Structure formats: structure tokens, C-alpha cells
Amino acid sequence: MTVKIDPTEFAGKRVLVSGGTKGAGRATVERFLAGGAQVVTAARGTPEPIDGVEFVQADLTTAEGGELVAKAALERLGGIDILAHVMGGSSAPGGGFVALTDDHWLAELNLNLLATVRLDRLLIPQMIERGEGAVVHVTSIQSVLPLPEATTAYAAAKAALKTYSKSISKELGPKGVRVNVVSPGWIMTEASVHLLERLQAANGGTIEDARQVVLDSLGGIPIGRPADPHEVADLIAYLASDRAAAIHGAEFVIDGGTVPTV
Amino acid sequence: MTVKIDPTEFAGKRVLVSGGTKGAGRATVERFLAGGAQVVTAARGTPEPIDGVEFVQADLTTAEGGELVAKAALERLGGIDILAHVMGGSSAPGGGFVALTDDHWLAELNLNLLATVRLDRLLIPQMIERGEGAVVHVTSIQSVLPLPEATTAYAAAKAALKTYSKSISKELGPKGVRVNVVSPGWIMTEASVHLLERLQAANGGTIEDARQVVLDSLGGIPIGRPADPHEVADLIAYLASDRAAAIHGAEFVIDGGTVPTV
Amino acid sequence: MTVKIDPTEFAGKRVLVSGGTKGAGRATVERFLAGGAQVVTAARGTPEPIDGVEFVQADLTTAEGGELVAKAALERLGGIDILAHVMGGSSAPGGGFVALTDDHWLAELNLNLLATVRLDRLLIPQMIERGEGAVVHVTSIQSVLPLPEATTAYAAAKAALKTYSKSISKELGPKGVRVNVVSPGWIMTEASVHLLERLQAANGGTIEDARQVVLDSLGGIPIGRPADPHEVADLIAYLASDRAAAIHGAEFVIDGGTVPTV
Amino acid sequence: MTVKIDPTEFAGKRVLVSGGTKGAGRATVERFLAGGAQVVTAARGTPEPIDGVEFVQADLTTAEGGELVAKAALERLGGIDILAHVMGGSSAPGGGFVALTDDHWLAELNLNLLATVRLDRLLIPQMIERGEGAVVHVTSIQSVLPLPEATTAYAAAKAALKTYSKSISKELGPKGVRVNVVSPGWIMTEASVHLLERLQAANGGTIEDARQVVLDSLGGIPIGRPADPHEVADLIAYLASDRAAAIHGAEFVIDGGTVPTV
């Protein structure tokens, strides 16, 4: 049993991926490309060109960056059929809730909630006009299983994104636009590889030892491993595809069983 | 964008589908067949033969029926790689909780919980031995959104099935067997068509009027329609496939947005 | 700040407590008595008499036992205003899901679901007639956080009880009968004391060491201790009281923070 | 059965109530006062003095206002034992998600999330020092059941507050500080009375007709009425009291059954 991608699955589809230059976002760009879509994404710098991908240089955590990307996306592709918000992450310091300043809170809210809210506000109206479109928001299992050491504000912002998604799904379902959420646990991105290397440097031992430290901090992962970025990307693509035409207002968790509750 | 099925996706896979003779179960049988799997299912009567499908005549709501089906499945296919429990439903009368006798409760528990528990107990051990397997349990949005008129016991049994699924996922993840849940809302099965015809006969008006009566009883469906059985089947197939190798212990709702809460 | 009980809080109220001879059930009997209620409970044996408590000798896990208790309760007290179902527990063996036979499943379902369903069916109708009544069902955090070693069927039965409670709350709210759920984590009952003693005998070390073993199996309890039976009883009394007149169809968790998800 | 308040229940306790000048906040001030506590609250204007209540003139939606209130509270009472965050609400316009500007989002996040985060950061450390304290955050059933017409950002902010509460509960439980959430549905405040009067003026008919319009928008309330502010206040007081010493990291819904899911 191998995973084959139909190269015409997304033929004619115009896809915007936020956070598309690394990790699960990059894998999502590749997944839609492999399925035959036209893809646009944003980057702060100037990445190497990829066939079929439009890059817009902008910072999506600002209102101006969002406007720039939305405008460029519509101009270059003539419209957006699929919005995949993979952007997100946490750069807050450790030390529990007292270490989180107002600036940390606003940074986490901008990156993990408001950047998505702004792009949706700019790009969903043209979906409503056509009576067709699919939106996927990537949250995190921390929206329900928050870790207090450093990621309280990140977890809270992702919880807001999840409830926001359900709210707009009630308005958008009757207008032909589907909205769903993908909620990943630990993903083995380049950033995760670097984290393991730093842990190994700090603690000694092997990379496998470092991996165990992270697994323990999560309370274990029943399948014994993090998700691959391409597995998360495939789930996003599934939800954005016509195969999922009856799936709306839902949250699909991909965490290898990490969340211990129903 | 059309939904194409890779005819080799499930090549070499041996699949047991419970409830496979009608509705979403029948569509699930067809979906795995189209993907190249060998399929076995159970029926109380003697259905027309289908190429690639083994039928076992048995009543899965009894312990004896479960044993008969498990034994025949293992003998005829030499093992089961994928277990798709689509069986379920409610035949309890209206009238609220006082109308549900002990016999109704036991019938609903047998059909919607214990039939699955028994087959799992008989068929998962050979998956554990091979260190490989995928199990999908079909519940219902009523597990979280119960309707009190006639389906309280059905909803309760499906809630039990959901928590049971999470519990065994904790044991089975480390053993290589994935367990996930598909939770559908209203599905437009043959039974639903007959329900609409009966409603039309009773109330007058058009089939569309009857459809509206059912939609109203659910509090509306944001996408405006029930799921097609083949859409539910495709989600089951997705979860059972290697594309979902990182998805475990999860519940995927397919209800067009019916459940109004996150 | 001390916890004072108003001795007239439940004056004139007739209360049935299931499972009232030990643990949190016994504490619930005492709590309602201290609040001035008349209390009836059931016991399989013949316990020492307590002033203000009616004992009925019966086994509530059987249909006959339920009928006997309901009939005696109505005859002796003339009606029941408050139903507190504290009954429950697990006696299934360890060994994961394969060790649970059909008989184990039926025993767990009878004790943790059907005993309550039957008493509700017999005693709620007289509440509906008066347009007044309060029902509290005790479930368990395992309904959402199941432990797979020995309590899968118990967890599933409690999940069914929770969804059943929400379903009947929809019917009963408009009829003046409130229905709520209390979901405890670890409670330091006599049975828990004996468990710790057995663990100490088996493992050596102190009682505190044995306590740590149990805490670890739960993933830790943020407040560092199990609940006292009287704390669970007080929450049941709160929900049954007129102070909670606007609380209906809710689930109140009392677990010191054990469940790690929102 | 009448609700009596023990006038010594909170004797010696110093309580800060945010949002304490109207609605459920005002009722919470009164509830703690009746229980013998010292109470401090903030108001933008200069309200009439109440015996036992310290008013601080400040706007808690700003960082400066939060600092002013925290400082004044500690100076005037010498410490805070109980933090009850009742503050919140929505002033966003109707028109669905496109009508919500960045300014609306920030206003809703400040009022419903960040005001609480800031006060917690300033006032919980002195609780940690004493190894004792109780915090109650008031969210809304919209955190799980969002309404898309005007309150999407409010609902999202309250969802963030809920996950934030669970996150800090994991850190604070071991330090002796309990954190819980009260999630109300419709409360019959002065603001609700005015809403009904405006609806009556707009639509004609009686106040009862206007009440039905609001009930319908919520999908109905099984108990047939909104909560009284004093009922919400009593639940907040219960969670802050020693009766709830084993309740931590929990969310108690008070909505008369409005949320239709478990």
C-alpha cells in the first residue's frame, strides 16, 4: 500500500498557503503542487523560485502584509479557491504565565489568530461571490491540551482560532464555502530536528535520548513518533478536496493519539 | 476536480466491513473494492454475490454471530488488515426516556456497541501479532448531540463506543494497530429516502417539504444537505489507509456542520 | 473560612441516594441528612440503622432490585424530590480489552448505566407530575479520560451515562426537572485506603510511596491529592439545591485538575 | 427550600471582582459581601459608595488601568485571596465576520481576555507566595457555541480565556492556587432588560414576545428562562469557597441547558 497522488486532483484550483516556506506549510505547498494546483504563498525574504508557486514578499503578522498578500494573490491567480492557513508557532519564553508580557501575548495572537482572520476577511468574499471555496485552518492540540511552561499564549490563540472557525462555518456553509480545522500534535519539522540537536548538545546522549525527552514532555505518543510534515499536508489537502464535500465545521486531529481524552 | 480512486490503493489488503449490505456500510464495501482490497462482510440473509466480496450469513448482534463471522473471515482471507465497523442504527420507539424498556436498551447496546466490541476482541489479536492493522469505528454525532424523542439509548451506546475507542487506542498504538472513529450526521441512505416518502405520505406536500422537516429536527445543516453514503465511505477509507498513518485515537466528524459546538 | 451546612437547606425534601452505604454515596447520604432532608438508600445487606435514613434491602444492578427500591422509596417517603445516583465502580480484571468478556461488559453496563436508567424511569415520572425535581448522575473523569488496563468497559458505560443525561435533560427541562452530572476523579474512599495498603504490601515502602504510584498512574493531580468523599457529596448537594436552579444539562468535574484538557 | 447565605463564609477574605458595577459582576460583589468578605472592584466612573466595597477608578481594558487596580487593591486590602473576573461582553457590530475590523478584534480581546491575563499576572504571585488563593474566570457558552452574526470575536476571546485558564491551572495547582471557569449562557441583566425593550419597540408585541425572539436565537433554553445574575454570582462564590477545595482546572456551565452537546 503506497500513497499515490493524483496529479489532476487539484487541476484548475488556485491555492493560497500561509506559512508555506517551511515545515508543514512547505509540505502543503508541495502537496497541492503535486495535485496539479496553482499555489501562492508568502515569505519575508526571497526564497528560491519553485515551478508553479508564486511567492509574495510580505510579513503576514501585520495588517499591511496581509493586504499585500491578498491583493497579489488575487492579481496573479485571478482568484483563490482554497485557503490553507498553516502559519503559526510560538516564540514566547519559558517561565510560566508571569513571564508572558503584553508584547508576547500580542505577538502570539497576531501570528496564530489575527493573521488568519485578516486573510479570511480579504479572500473569503470572492469565494462567497462564486458560491464555492474551501478553507482549512491549522490549529494545534495545545488548543485543548495546553502546556504551561512557555506556550500558554500560543495555546490560547489557537483555541480562539478554533472557535472562530466554528463561528464562521455557520455563516459560510450556506454560502458554499467550507471551513475546517486541522489540529496537529508534534510534527517532525526542520525546527524539530534542530530542537533535538540542541537538546542532545545540552544533555549529552544520543538523538534518540533527546527524542525521548520531547516525547515525555508530551505525556507520550501512542504511535511512538511525531507526524511527518507531509502527513499533515495530506490531511489538509483531503479536507480541501471535493472528497470532503460533506465535511464542514469539523476539527481533524493528527497527533498519533497524543491527546488522552475523547 | 473529480474524485478518482486509485485501484491499487488497498491492493493486498483484507478488509472486514460490518453492516456492509446497505447504506454507508455498502458504500464502504464498494470503496474498498474499488481500491483493490479483498472484502468480507456479514448479512443475515443471502444477498446477490459481488465479485471480490465474501459474504458470511450471520447476525452480528449476537455473540455466536460475531464468532462465526470472525472465524469465517480469518479462514477465507487468511487474516484481516482493516476492520471497518459501519454497523449501527436505532429501532427504539418514540416517547422519550420512559418509553425505552430494558429490552430496547439491550438491543441498542448490542447493535451499536457490543457487536463491535466482540469483533474487535476476536480480530485485533491477529493484527497485534503482525504489528500492523487499522480499525475504524463508526459512531454518530448523537454521541455528543443526543436527540431525546427516540434515540437516547442509541446516542448513549455510540458515546460508549467512542470512549471505548479512545481507551483501546492507548493500548493498541504501541502495538502497531491504529484505531479511529468516524462520526456522521444525517446520511442520505435508502432508509432516509423511505423516511422522506413516509413523511410525505403522512404530511402531504413535496419530498422537498419532507426533507425540510428532517433538516429542522436537526437544527439545520449548514451545507444544506445530508452526506452521501459514498462520502462517509471515503472518509473511512482515508483513515484506514497509509495516508493516515499518523492519525490515531481521533474522531472525524462528517456532518456538514450540524453539530453547533466546537 | 469553614464549611458550614445550613440544617434547613433541604427541609421537607425527600432524597434517594443510590450507592449510599459507602464512599461518596455514604457521604452524600450524610450531606443531605445534615441539610435536613429525609433520605432513602439501598443496600444488599442489612446495615446499622441511621436516624432519618430509610434502608431498602435490594440489588440495584437488577431490574427487580430497581423496582423494589423505587416502590419502597415512594411508599415510605410519599415521593422523591431529589435523585442522587452515586452508584458505580469497576470490578473488571486487568489485561486490556481482550480480557473483558461479554459478562464483564454486561456487569459494568448494569452497575454504571442501566441501574440509573431504570431508577430514573421509575422515579422521574412523579417529579414530572409535580413539575419539580432534581436529578444528579455521578459519572467519572474516565468517561473522557479512559484508562485501558482494566477499566475500558467502566469508562464506556460512564460515557453512555453522560450522553444519556444530556439527552433526557432536553426532555425534562421544560417539565421542571433538572438533570446534571458530577464527574469525579480519584476519591479517597475506604476502598482507596485498602488499595494503598495492598500496594504497600506488594511493593514495600511507605503508604506515601503507594500514594505516589496511584498519582503517577493518573498522570498526576495538580492539587496533589484525591478528593474527599465529603467534597464530592457537597457538589452533588449544591447541584440538587435551589442555589443551582439555573444549572441544567451540565457536567461538573471534581478532580483537582487531573483531566489535562479543556 | 430557601437559599441562605452564611454571613461568615468569607470572613477575613479579600476579594477582587472585575466588572463589579453591573450585571453578574455587581451580583458577585454583593454575594461576597453577604458572605462577610472585603471586596474591591473597579469602575470607570465614580459610583455611589457601598459599605465594605473599595472602588478604584480605572479602565481595566488598558495595561495602565490593570496596574492601577492591582496596586490599589493590594494597598487598600493588604492582599487578595480571591480573584473573580466577571468582566466581559461584546460591542462589535452585526454583519458577520467581514464586519469585524482589526480594531473590533483588539477591543474584544482586551475586554474578554487580556484584561484578565494582566490582573492575574499582577495578583496571582502574592497568592503563590502565601501558597493559597482562588481564581474564577467567567467565560461564556459562546466559547463552545459561537454565534456568527456579531459575536465571533467575543466567542473566540472567551475560548482563548478558557484554554488560558486550563494552562495556568497546571502551573498553579501545585502552588496552592485554584483556578476555575464559570461559563454562563443568557443572564437576565439590566442590559438584557434594555435589549428586550428595544426589541419590543422595534417589533411591536409584548415583552414576552421579545423574550421569545431572544430564546429562539439561542435555539431555546430547556429550563425556559435566562439565569438571574445572583445565580451566576452564587456559582462563582461556590467555586471560590473552601467547599470547592478539590475543584480545580474545571469549567462549570450555567445555562439552563442551552448548550445542546455533552
Ligand SMILES: [Ca+2]
Ligand atoms: Ca464547494
Ligand SMILES: [Ca+2]
Ligand atoms: Ca476530542
Ligand SMILES: [Ca+2]
Ligand atoms: Ca500499520
Ligand SMILES: [Ca+2]
Ligand atoms: Ca445546527
Ligand SMILES: [Ca+2]
Ligand atoms: Ca468537537
Ligand SMILES: [Ca+2]
Ligand atoms: Ca425545580
Ligand SMILES: [Ca+2]
Ligand atoms: Ca494530569
Ligand SMILES: [Ca+2]
Ligand atoms: Ca471539559
Ligand SMILES: [Ca+2]
Ligand atoms: Ca487554598
Ligand SMILES: [Ca+2]
Ligand atoms: Ca438549544
Ligand SMILES: [Ca+2]
Ligand atoms: Ca461540555
